[in-house]
Amino acid sequence: MQEKNKKINRRDFLKRTAGAVGLVALASTPFAVFNRVKGAPDNPLATEGKPDNNASAKSKVRAWGMVIDLRKCDGCVTIGISPACTQTCINGHFAPKGQEWIQVYKAELPGGGSSFMPVPCFQCENAPCVNVCPVAATYHNEDGVVLVDHKRCIGCRFCMSACPYHRRFFNWGTVELPPEAAFAEYSPLYPVPAIKGTVIKCMFCAHFLHDGKLPFCVAGCPMKAIYMCDFNEDVASNGVEVVILSRFLRENNAYRYKEDLGTQPRVWYIPGHGEQFGRHANDTRELKPVNVPWGGATPDQRLGLWPWDKPDTWTWEANPK
């Protein structure tokens, strides 16, 4: 390199500019990278559920949760209807066919016999779905509910793969909904009508909660087995009785499903098999399938396995009952 009388030549200029830009980028990294998206303050939709008036009870930050008392849950077999929680949820949300946001599973009991277990989204505190979302379309709102912004979701379904409870569903195709669904105003708290190509799930009916209303499944449960609770206020209610949450959990051996995964679900179970309504553990009556009056975004809408197939010649069932 020849002497250039301390003049900056082009090469040096480029080098120094690149160095300066690199330094600035490096210095600003902690702010950009480690700014954890929680409650998503940069997400305008996150605060949409807030009521307009500033009444203190309504604007309080909550920690919503659920307690499901399996001693009271008989899967609605003793009254001979399809699970009312699922049915009410579907009716209230116009949930596309094939999606059961709260789904009643049949679980085996130690020592034989079976129990029914309604499973909504667990709204995990360490939610695997929130952790993997590439665009922060799924996030915790300030009340701890895991929501999905369907106008941002890119449909990669990573959250579905990450969820260890199968609690997420995909709108595979165009959803066929009844005309009244068109009047609903979309928000992440009440995702109606469902948007094609996005992931959808239970969101604890978060649009009801601040108004003091109970979610569809809690209100719809004829056995009053589901309690909505607020961990901040330490109170739970199934719409009929109000209990002290911590005592209720402690005295009834409450547990969380797959506690060992460390996802910290906000849904607690109290073990049982519907005995409070006379369901014996060895009762062989099965769950009745839910009734979905409209079509869905589900695979049974597919045109067929092969190009020349007619619709509905090839059917598929997610969880045959």
Add this chain to the structure above:
Amino acid sequence: MRAAAESYTRRLERVSLAPLWNTSTRYRLFVFFLLAIVAWGVYAYVVQLRYGLAMTGMNDQVNWGFYIFNFVFWIGVSHVGALISAILRLTNAGWRTPLTRLGELITISALLIGAAMIIVDMGRPDRLLNLLFYGRFQSPLIWDVIGVATYLTGSLIYLYLPTIPDFAMIRDRLRRTTSTIKLKLYTFLAVGWRGTPEQKARLDKGVKIMSVMIIPIAVSVHTVVAFVFAMTLRPGWDSTVLAPNFVIGALFSGMSALMVVMGAFRKFCHLEEYITPKHFKNISYLAIVLLFAYFYFVFVEYSTVMFKFRLEEKELFTLLLVGQSAPWFWLFFTCAFVLPSVLLLWQREPTIPRLVIAGILVNIGMWVKRFVIVVPSMEVPLMPTDFHFATYMPSWVEISIVAAGLAGFILLLTLSAKIMPVMPFVEMVEEAEEKHAEGKEEKHVQEQHPVRRRQGV
């Protein structure tokens, strides 16, 4: 002696530049055939866009299928570029010269197809840019986006840099003709290359920097691809060893893909003199090492899980070893391990068909292995449903798009042979001249001739 060297150079020029000047009817037909498959795939994608992913065989439990495991497969194939071009260049393995460009071309084509597979898998491809606007660095998928984009950019640079002298050479040849568009294109691509010592030194420096940089990038790419699975709580995916397993598997399948592509180009571009059985043998030695390394990783992964046999893992392995996915698992085991190890180790003539067949088998095996990784893990139910397994069958849309991906890969390779010599022509000429200058010409010629005799008669 001098005459021999020059005739070698002239022959090299005639053979390696032939595809650039002449287009045969067979070539046109082949391209047309590939284009037809790609067009059918595009039609299938249009159908999928119209009706949504409901047109695929995926469902709420098996929510990833054909597209995702083909993405993993293509990213795996793309690893050959890093190994052949970078590692062998750094270790000064002289024999790799005719293969470097093929390796890089495979890398770039495979990466493009892999990236396309991911976009095809998206439910909302119209929101692709959300990845830029709202991307969160905590998500493994964003690591993938960054990794694949970086690897693609790096590979393009790494393909382009050593090709500059070739572009300049083509530019100089084109000066004799009147094709102005072509001349302009190659003048642009050659960026004023004159072959001066300073230019050569700079280019050499650039290539060396790239060949060092491309290795960590390549390793990181398949690591983050594995992280997409390993960061979840699914049986079979929730494993520490998954990332190194993916990297070794990727090198293994990339190496085998190279053997197949080498065989094809050797036959159709008449490169018998330059891509010799010796090259195939050297590549096969690497493949043998990678085969056993990969077997070791698979063994480690499966044995640590199978010893503990946690409930969901137990269901998964029952499904894999004896259940409904068993045919696929054992097909993978046979095609990727058993048959290739025989074909690679049992050194019998004819070398080239033996190794090409081994390469094809390994690629089938590794493709099936990607299926075995992705789909059965998702079929295992995670909720108490008396362990009712979900099932997955790809639909015609998925099969068409994946077939179009394979056709597109071959098409990219075929078309790039029209744009640049598939072997680094100038570099090979220089090497031949160096050898001549060092008086190794005799040896060189002797090395070439037995092959020609075997092939030629």
